[in-house]
Amino acid sequence: MISRRDFLQVSMAASAMYGASGFGNWARLAAQQSLTQDQLLQFDTFGNVSLIHVTDIHAQLMPIYFREPSINIGVGGNKGAVPHITGADFRRAYGIEDGSPSHYALSAGDFESLAKGYGKVGGLDRVSTVVNAIRADRPDAILLDGGDTWHGSYTCYHTEGQDMVNAMNHLKPDAMTFHWEFTLGSDRVAEIVEGLPFAALGQNIFDAEWDEPAELFKPYKFFERGGVKVAVIGQAFPYMPIANPRWMFPEYSFGIRDENMQAMVDEVRSMGAECVVCLSHNGFDVDKKMAGKVTGIDVILSGHTHDALPEPVLVGETIIVASGSNGKFVSRVDLDIRDGRMMGFRHKLIPIFSDVIAPDPAMTAVINEQRAPYADQLAEVIGHTDSTLYRRGNFNGSWDDLICDALISEREADIAMSPGVRWGPSLLPGDPITHEDIWNVTSMSYGEAYRSEMTGEFIKVILEDVADNIFNPDPYYQQGGDMVRIGGMGYRIDVSKPQGERITEMTLLKTGEAIDPAKTYIVAGWASVNEGTEGPQIWDVVESHIRKQGTVTLDPNNSVTVVGT
């Protein structure tokens, strides 16, 4: 949170810097049932440069429901810091009224009833309306896409990202950085990037063989806006070859490379940049740490960890903006750049309430064009749900419970593992589950569902390894994402312990017996990063399971005991 005291400190450092966030008014408006598009978009144009940030859209072209997490634990220096506060604590911290539109957009709690009241969120045609409105205020606003755009839906999978490329080209971003895009394979990425009508940026995208900057991606791009030279430096997801299959893009190496980031900041400053913006896919805590180490960045537009924050976080003289995921939010940041410095900013996180913001008909047409060839497959109803299906949360989500159930029953396994990804929209009780809905939470280029034998000891090694990628107190050793979801097995985790000591009390749920380190268990999972993984595609496994269920009902999952928070 930016406190008054922070601003005073900043103004001392930067002589006349001040900031404002356009957040906080719509709670009352909503109470009067009068939320309008004009109010959502209201913004007094400020300064001389405008940035528009979208990130982690995950190919969600259409309005969706998206439930924010109830559990998002921070560790080390980020314990109890945003974005690691959730639900009522989050609302208290930002002064958000219970039951308000901001409650629904930004935090968990009462999700089902608020979703019925406020409706769906997102839709790229609504995003387009917002972008057009900002451009009407400030025609030369810089639109930046933080990546995870060409991944995550039925149409995106079947067009190898082309549906998103076509839609985004219509939205006309000025630059983009990357993460899941690389899981299309490096040949396909090169094919798309070579034809992009905007900059493909990543100062940390290197040639793996020579450890030199990759030729296809530029580290930064200059924009002349309102008489100001703005440099945008890209930062791709640092841990692509670890979190995703390295064999799909063997030519590339990534990493945080903050020393090179500093070199790029110094380079653009020496070339006359008066404003330096980092378009980042680091994840929020990594961005916070990087902002403390690299000097000279004015704004970090943060992606990857899917956090939506109604105010920027200040680190030194850098503001960090988090703009959510799945098309649910657009951030507008206006900057006052004078004498080569950021003297002030005005920020607004604009929630895309699909029923409030009118779709842009031109973008609707583009979206329909992408979806038309697949209309029948997308709409096919596979079953229904009596439970809310959602994904976000450190340890489990009901979508993953369902996927794990499917793996155990369809693959005749003792234990199931589902990756702790943060993408995938939600469904409400009573909703049909369509083919499209299943793909929205499973689609990927390495979705094979493996079935293998693992010893109890090895299962613990996996859990400890993944836990350390989330709960290592040093953000630079965190990969983002959540804990691998486990079906058929319970465990206790102490997030405050070091690797190797966090996981205890592993229990096979069907027998209630403790997991024996020496015994072998049948484990079914999906999304292995290993080349040559064999098995049916996860979406087929889940579809088959849901068809047999007819209507899905899930009990609350209490199989993970969490301590040390």
Next chain:
Amino acid sequence: MDFTRRETLALGAGAALMTILPLRANAAVDDLIAEFTGGAEVGEGGLTLTAPEIAENGNTVPISVSAPGAASIMVLAAGNPTPPVATFNFGPLAASQDASTRIRLAGTQDVIAVAKMADGSFVRASQTVKVTIGGCGG
């Protein structure tokens, strides 16, 4: 650990000589440092060790060391069965005192560099490099 000259690229211009330390399995890292420094006090600063926070491939982890004015830089992989990686010696005509190589790491561990400066003093830098089985992404 096997480490041949062919697998090692010493890229720093004029990184004149590179000596591979003899194998000393299980030698304590502190002993190795003491042997290198002759027991002298080891300070900090002036030596930059660049290594990834998380290795993309534990079998070939790019690292580089740089210490302007150094006479030699020793690199150790503290958690390997055989910790010594390399010692880079820089002659008086060396244009710069930096070197890059790729090393194999048996698991998550600290990579340590110790530089002997021209004035005979020693400085040290270290970084934890995590070797993970990986898996999930946001």
